[in-house]
Structure formats: C-alpha cells, structure tokens
Amino acid sequence: MSKLCLYGASGHGKVIKDIVLSTNKEVQCFFDDYCINKQFLGLSVFSSDEIKTFEKNEFIISIGDNSIRKIISKKLTVQFAKVIHKKAIVSKDVEIGKGTVVMAGAIINANVKIGKHCIINTNAVVEHDCFLEDFVHISPSATITGNVTINEGAHIGAAATIIPNIKIGKWATVGAGAVVLKDVPEFAIVVGNPARIIKYKEKENE
Ligand SMILES: CC(=O)SCCNC(=O)CCNC(=O)[C@H](O)C(C)(C)COP(=O)(O)OP(=O)(O)OC[C@H]1O[C@@H](n2cnc3c(N)ncnc32)[C@H](O)[C@@H]1OP(=O)(O)O
Secondary structure, eight states: OOOEEEEOOSHHHHHHHHHHHHTTOOEEEEEOSSOSSSEETTEEEEOGGGGGGGTTSEEEEOOOOHHHHHHHHHHOOSEEOOEEOTTOEEOTTEEEOTTOEEOTTOEEOTTEEEOTTOEEOTTOEEOTTOEEOTTOEEOTTOEEOTTOEEOTTOEEOTTOEEOTTOEEOTTOEEOTTOEEOSOBOTTEEEETTTTEEEEEOOOOOO
C-alpha cells in the first residue's frame, strides 16, 4: 500500500503523523502552501500545485480548523484515507468516513456514525448511538454521551460534556469544559456549566 500524504504542515499534522506510524504505515510527505520551510519533521513539504505527482497516494487534511478542512476537501481531487490510532478503542459496529482521524486514547462505542474529515481527538469519548456529520471536531477529553447528534462542522471544546439525546447545530462551538444540557442552535457559541449561548458565529461556511 502506498504511503499517506498529509495536507497541512501543522501541530495537528505532527499528531496525525504519529497516528499513521502507530498503524505501521508511513507518511510520504506534507503539502502546505504557507509553510516557509521545505522540510517538516524530516519530510519534504510541497505546494498544492505539485499534488499531481502524488495522485496515487491517499491523503489526510491535517488542519485543525473545521471550515478550512472543508474548503480544502472541496478543492482537492485526491483519494482520502481514514486513520485510527492503534491505542484508540473503536467498536466494530462503527462507521467512520474517509478523511477522519481518531487519536490515541479515544473511545468510540457501538452504533456510532462519524462523517468525513472529522477529528476525534486524544482521549475523547463518543458513546453509543451518536451521529456526527462531516467536519466535526471532538477535542481532547470531551465526552459525548449516548444518542447525541452533532451536525456539520461543529467544534466540541476540550473536556466538554454533552448529556444524552442532545443535538448540536451545524458550525456551533461548545467551549472547553462546558456541560451541555440543552440543544445548541446552529452557529451558536456556548460556554459554562450549564452551557449558555454567548454569541453566534458568522454564517460563512454554508
Ligand atoms: C489538541 C488541541 O489543541 S484541540 C483544540 C481544543 N480547543 C478548545 O477546546 C478551545 C475551545 N474554545 C473555547 O473554549 C473558547 O474560549 C470559545 C470558542 C468558547 C470562545 O472563544 P472567543 O469567541 O474568543 O470568546 P472570548 O475569549 O472573547 O470569551 C467571551 C466570554 O466567554 C468566556 N469564556 C470563553 N471561553 C470559555 C469557556 N471555555 N468556559 C467558560 N467561559 C468562557 C470568557 O471568559 C468571556 O467572558 P467575559 O465576557 O465575561 O469576559
């Protein structure tokens, strides 16, 4: 199998490289139009106009920002892979879309569906019967309890907790440490325990 290419020479890219290595696969190179150095973690960094040479490789977009990941995924015409750290625990009864990464210590329980280009970060828990749409990010140590729906592009902050049966609207942000007891409207930013809306984001992602 050919080596993986990572789009985004970033901190997030460093962690994804480690995930790939944990599965005994290798990273071929990075792509990044904004990286001044042509080397990153000992690998070459190419610009996006050099992608054609690597069109047989599978890619991961290694950029943490959900909306930028969406924009780049629409521009690239490559095949995407999904990567799951060997120390993540993922039920056999889970669907995970291409481009999604699952980091070390994450636990994903039965009957969960996760879309494309999502991030399930270090030690995050996604409980049974949850549904996560594309471009969602579950940050480190967040707990998504049973039967929660998280719509496109939503970001759940580090160590946040979402109680069962809640719906998180598209492109919403749940602040670090928040405890979500009620549905969160699309584009809302909520913080605290219990979580409350502090503002709304621009609807730039539609
Ligand atoms: C591997 C990794 O690094 S993965 C990345 C994980 N990242 C995260 O978990 C970050 C999550 N982001 C946050 O928690 C951010 O603080 C956000 C998105 C909720 C808010 O950010 P901003 O829009 O910049 O809000 P801002 O910093 O201006 O704060 C607005 C108010 O909310 C409060 N606030 C902000 N975040 C939180 C929070 N997590 N919990 C409680 N209150 C908060 C601020 O104190 C401020 O209150 P004030 O108006 O009384 O002064």
